[in-house]
Amino acid sequence: AQKITQTQPGMFVQEKEAVTLDCTYDTSDPSYGLFWYKQPSSGEMIFLIYQGSYDQQNATEGRYSLNFQKARKSANLVISASQLGDSAMYFCAMREGSGAGSYQLTFGKGTKLSVIP
Amino acid sequence: NAGVMQNPRHLVRRRGQEARLRCSPMKGHSHVYWYRQLPEEGLKFMVYLQKENIIDESGMPKERFSAEFPKEGPSILRIQQVVRGDSAAYFCASSPLVVRRNTEAFFGQGTRLTVV
Numbered sequence: 001a002q003k004i005t006q007t008q009p010g011m012f013v014q015e016k017e018a019v020t021l022d023c024t025y026d027t028s029d030p031s032y033g034l035f036w037y038k039q040p041s042s043g044e045m046i047f048l049i050y051q052g053s054y055d056q057q058n059a060t061e062g063r064y065s066l067n068f069q070k071a072r073k074s075a076n077l078v079i080s081a082s083q084l085g086d087s088a089m090y091f092c093a094m095r096e097g098s099g100a101g102s103y104q105l106t107f108g109k110g111t112k113l114s115v116i117p
Numbered sequence: 118n119a120g121v122m123q124n125p126r127h128l129v130r131r132r133g134q135e136a137r138l139r140c141s142p143m144k145g146h147s148h149v150y151w152y153r154q155l156p157e158e159g160l161k162f163m164v165y166l167q168k169e170n171i172i173d174e175s176g177m178p179k180e181r182f183s184a185e186f187p188k189e190g191p192s193i194l195r196i197q198q199v200v201r202g203d204s205a206a207y208f209c210a211s212s213p214l215v216v217r218r219n220t221e222a223f224f225g226q227g228t229r230l231t232v233v
Contacts, residue, residue, distance in 0.1 A: 004159070035221075035222075037224075042226075043206060043226060043227050043229065044224065044225075044226040044227065045160070045208060045224035045227070047221050047222075047223075047224075050221065091159050091160070093159070093160075103148075103150065103165055103173075103212075104150075104162045104165075104173075104176075105152075105160070105162065105222055106162075107159030107160045107161070108159050109157070109158055109159050110158075110159055
């Protein structure tokens with residue numbers, strides 16, 4: 001089974017509107033972390049936001065927020081007030097466990113977001 | 118993150134040649150992780166190295182691929198006798214300590230390997 005599922009291959013959003021990118025995950029480990037990365041056309045991986053499995057509140061970083069629904073195993077990224085520069089691939093990733101062996105990130109296949117002027 | 122330096126950014130190799138990809142971690146980081154991104158896919162873990170040690174190479178193909186992180190100098194991902202299926206973006210990440218659950222992985226800009 002896929003550990004990270006991003007069901008939206010592509011999304012369009014009007015400039016200045018909000019958009020939600022979906023991410024569901026699968027793990028039996030009670031301790032895990034969820035990450036979102038942005039990959040623009042230039043190719044680099046840019047860290048956006050992190051949510052820990054024990055965090056009580058949803059993470060926020062500027063225009064990015066994470067809608068964390070633990071029971072549903074979903075960690076959707078919400079981008080408010082979209083800008084043209086937000087056009088990029090967005091990847092959801094998970095790191096399981098909290099011990100010394102928990103270093104691997106598992107990525108979803110990504111969602112391509114296009115912001116329309 | 119600009120602190121992790123990968124070179125070259127783009128590499129073209131003919132089938133059967135060798136590819137060498139370099140990764141200089143952020144200053145003070147002694148742990149390096151290599152990931153591969155095939156076209157239209159997310160990143161997949163390949164190998165985790167500390168200085169002079171391979172800690173986990175469970176994601177590395179069994180043949181033709183090797184990685185090292187010497188005491189001095191960058192980490193090297195080496196692909197021998199490249200084939201078209203090796204065409205991908207290869208990313209390096211680094212950390213100062215063993216990465217914990219909430220530790221951000223700082224990625225380099227990647228090397229895009231094209232095998233012709």
